[in-house]
Amino acid sequence: MSFNVALFGSGRIGKVHAANVVAHPQLKLARIVDADDAAAEALAQSTGAKSCSAEEVFADASIHGVIVATPTDTHLQLTRRGHAAGMAIFCEKPVDLDLTRARAALRELDSPRVFVGFNRRFDPNFKSLKAEIANKALGSLESLQITSNDPGPPPVSYIKSSGGLFKDMSIHDFDMARFLVDEEFESVFAMGSCLVDPQIGAAGDIDTARVLLKTMSGRLCVIANSRRSGFGYDQRIEAFCSAGMIRAGNLLESSVQTWTEGGAKTDRFQNFFLERYAAAYRAEMAHFADIMADRSPALVSFADGVAALALADAAARSLASGVPVSLATPDP
Numbered sequence: 001m002s003f004n005v006a007l008f009g010s011g012r013i014g015k016v017h018a019a020n021v022v023a024h025p026q027l028k029l030a031r032i033v034d035a036d037d038a039a040a041e042a043l044a045q046s047t048g049a050k051s052c053s054a055e056e057v058f059a060d061a062s063i064h065g066v067i068v069a070t071p072t073d074t075h076l077q078l079t080r081r082g083h084a085a086g087m088a089i090f091c092e093k094p095v096d097l098d099l100t101r102a103r104a105a106l107r108e109l110d111s112p113r114v115f116v117g118f119n120r121r122f123d124p125n126f127k128s129l130k131a132e133i134a135n136k137a138l139g140s141l142e143s144l145q146i147t148s149n150d151p152g153p154p155p156v157s158y159i160k161s162s163g164g165l166f167k168d169m170s171i172h173d174f175d176m177a178r179f180l181v182d183e184e185f186e187s188v189f190a191m192g193s194c195l196v197d198p199q200i201g202a203a204g205d206i207d208t209a210r211v212l213l214k215t216m217s218g219r220l221c222v223i224a225n226s227r228r229s230g231f232g233y234d235q236r237i238e239a240f241c242s243a244g245m246i247r248a249g250n251l252l253e254s255s256v257q258t259w260t261e262g263g264a265k266t267d268r269f270q271n272f273f274l275e276r277y278a279a280a281y282r283a284e285m286a287h288f289a290d291i292m293a294d295r296s297p298a299l300v301s302f303a304d305g306v307a308a309l310a311l312a313d314a315a316a317r318s319l320a321s322g323v324p325v326s327l328a329t330p331d332p
Contacts, residue, residue, distance in 0.1 A: 003292045006031035006057040008078055009069035010043040013092060016274060017067050018047050020285035027289055031057050054078070058085045065090065065292045072097055072163055076105060079114065088113040088292045090284075094171050095305035097163045099313045102306045112297030115288060116305035118175040122283035129237060129248045130180055139242030144180060144221040146173045147236040149229035151271050153207055156199045164205050165192070165225065166312040173223045174311035175304065177213055180239065181221060184307070185213040189324040190315040196228040211315050232269030233276050251276060
């Protein structure tokens with residue numbers, strides 16, 4: 001059976017999802033919606049889809065699934081509308097910019113057919129890291145070091161509407177911490193600075209941060225973020241266990257090395273998230289097909305999206321106050 005998919009958002013990540021839908025044998029990209037009609041029409045023409053309005057999508061009983069890849073402040077509204085129409089949902093992170101509003105939608109959207117796009121869970125390297133932690137080959141996990149540095153900062157115009165570094169960038173790492181530790185965090189302590197671009201500070205955000213998370217059992221996770229690495233897209237995780245360390249490192253543009261008397265030289269790191277996580281994005285789309293076919297519930301739920309947003313919110317409050325923030329999770 002083939003499943004018809006509607007894509008909301010024809011920007012950078014929307015184009016990635018569109019290509020992966022087109023490449024999947026069970027999926028058909030049927031509709032594309034974007035506030036920029038010209039952008040929607042251009043992507044529609046290149047993929048064989050049809051550009052249309054949101055109202056047309058939600059009234060179309062032939063649409064099985066909706067991908068929400070629009071600006072963050074529209075995520076929750078579109079997810080609710082698609083879910084109410086009986087469609088499976090693939091919503092990009094974060095689920096919303098407002099934690100209270102996201103929590104209020106928990107009962108409604110915590111469904112096996114609502115999938116939140118934390119793509120790093122689907123990265124083959126990080127999945128292997130998770131498996132190694134779970135099988136306890138090196139004993140029990142004690143602490144994590146998650147490093148996530150961008151090659152360079154995005155435009156300030158993007159920063160102003162992003163929700164800030166914690167909700168836009170670090171939120172991936174908050175989700176990865178929960179995924180790997182498999183235990184909820186009870187406190188968050190964040191520090192941050194503007195060291196990369198003073199315009200980011202003028203926009204009210206930071207570009208460099210360190211966040212310490214602690215679970216009730218005492219496990220620790222340190223997240224290191226910067227909008228500029230200076231050497232490519234820097235994605236590393238180190239899991240310290242009772243009998244050793246498990247590490248997932250950066251990926252290179254190629255595995256070619258040259259060796260001379262002066263030493264060894266390797267290729268550069270992959271320089272952008274679209275390259276680094278290409279396999280993860282394909283795996284996400286395959287999982288969305290499984291959700292629509294009722295072969296699997298969503299492996300990343302709306303509740304997971306709310307939990308990551310709660311950590312981002314706590315980090316922002318800790319940064320503002322200069323003290324750790326305790327997390328008391330309310331009943332949904």
